[in-house]
Amino acid sequence: MPLKTVVYCDICTFPPEYCEFSGKIKRCKVWLQENHPDLYTKLYGEEGSAGTSTATTENKLEKSLRKLEIKQENRDQRELAKKMGSKVVIKRLERTKRKCVVAISGLEVFEIDMKKLSKTFASKFATGCSVSKSAVTGDEIIVQGDVADEAEQYIKTLLSEKGLTSIKVERVDDKMKKKVKT
Amino acid sequence: MFKKLSKEDVHSRSNVKSSVQRAMKSKLVSQYPKLEEVIDELIPKKCLFELIKCEDKIQLYRVNGEILFFQKFDELIPSLRLVHKFPEAFPTVQVDRGAIKFVLSGANIMCPGLTSAGGKLPEKKDDELDKDTTVIINAENKENALAIGKLLMSTEDIKSINKGHGVEMIHHLGDCLWNLSID
Numbered sequence A: 001m002p003l004k005t006v007v008y009c010d011i012c013t014f015p016p017e018y019c020e021f022s023g024k025i026k027r028c029k030v031w032l033q034e035n036h037p038d039l040y041t042k043l044y045g046e047e048g049s050a051g052t053s054t055a056t057t058e059n060k061l062e063k064s065l066r067k068l069e070i071k072q073e074n075r076d077q078r079e080l081a082k083k084m085g086s087k088v089v090i091k092r093l094e095r096t097k098r099k100c101v102v103a104i105s106g107l108e109v110f111e112i113d114m115k116k117l118s119k120t121f122a123s124k125f126a127t128g129c130s131v132s133k134s135a136v137t138g139d140e141i142i143v144q145g146d147v148a149d150e151a152e153q154y155i156k157t158l159l160s161e162k163g164l165t166s167i168k169v170e171r172v173d174d175k176m177k178k179k180v181k182t
Numbered sequence B: 001m002f003k004k005l006s007k008e009d010v011h012s013r014s015n016v017k018s019s020v021q022r023a024m025k026s027k028l029v030s031q032y033p034k035l036e037e038v039i040d041e042l043i044p045k046k047c048l049f050e051l052i053k054c055e056d057k058i059q060l061y062r063v064n065g066e067i068l069f070f071q072k073f074d075e076l077i078p079s080l081r082l083v084h085k086f087p088e089a090f091p092t093v094q095v096d097r098g099a100i101k102f103v104l105s106g107a108n109i110m111c112p113g114l115t116s117a118g119g120k121l122p123e124k125k126d127d128e129l130d131k132d133t134t135v136i137i138n139a140e141n142k143e144n145a146l147a148i149g150k151l152l153m154s155t156e157d158i159k160s161i162n163k164g165h166g167v168e169m170i171h172h173l174g175d176c177l178w179n180l181s182i183d
């Protein structure tokens, strides 16, 4: 087999030899050590010290790489903080006495693909489902039918799969004009 | 070339007919003759071969879920995923360690990054590459390519002039093509 299979880092997606430039090297190293210990040893040596060159240019480079790493870490933290401070809103709107729709907003912060989710809902609940662009609340998923409970369950599992367990999912019932926290 | 590309920029997806598949395979081989020995392994007779048309007339070719090459004009350009599988098929230059982070940020490659001690250009006169050649870019002490670019001057000129942009960036690790997920 003349074709090569290159290992790609699960954390930064680069071949591991380029992890040092991704700004995520700490997590990359942990992943590599767990999943490809041989490669880890090859790249970082037994103690995990990358490169022992002491030339000044190399030092400069290391410094700028460290800066990049810190920047990336800060960015990750900011993003996480933003996620933790956000919430998903599930709103039940009455159309007529018997019919209602459910509008779900606040999903994009959590990197949930709304188009895909609307397709999932459409087939899951055998109903109509679409993504509507709204400038006020951001994009919303509109599901036809009274499926707020099921949708909430599903979104909660989606969030926990992403490791986001303590995100608030707020329920609003338009008819009652009263917020119900869950 | 892939500073901005996401799912929203995908216009259409279609399966490629097997007669067209054969034509694409022979075009690839004619551009990169060394691919001949592996072409059937890269693109098996029975495979899911898709054409993905994107914004800016960029066409991506996906084989069994992996984008292997793309084109904007007539020339077929390999993706890094393809290059990593069989690097010896493509003309190669090398940048020094100091240039890596600039390459990964999508910058064009400056001549000194190629001519310094850590860089590498073809040495023999017969191996010199002309302007506009598509090259893969390796880096000092690294095994795998980190980018693909187009020579803005011949490798001879890069050595003798040694100033300014030497290679135009096309595709690099971490750019939108590298990170593109369509499904």
Ligand SMILES: [Zn+2]
Binding pocket: A009, A010, A011, A012, A013, A014, A016, A018, A019, A022, A024, A025, A028, A029
């Ligand atoms: Zn990594």
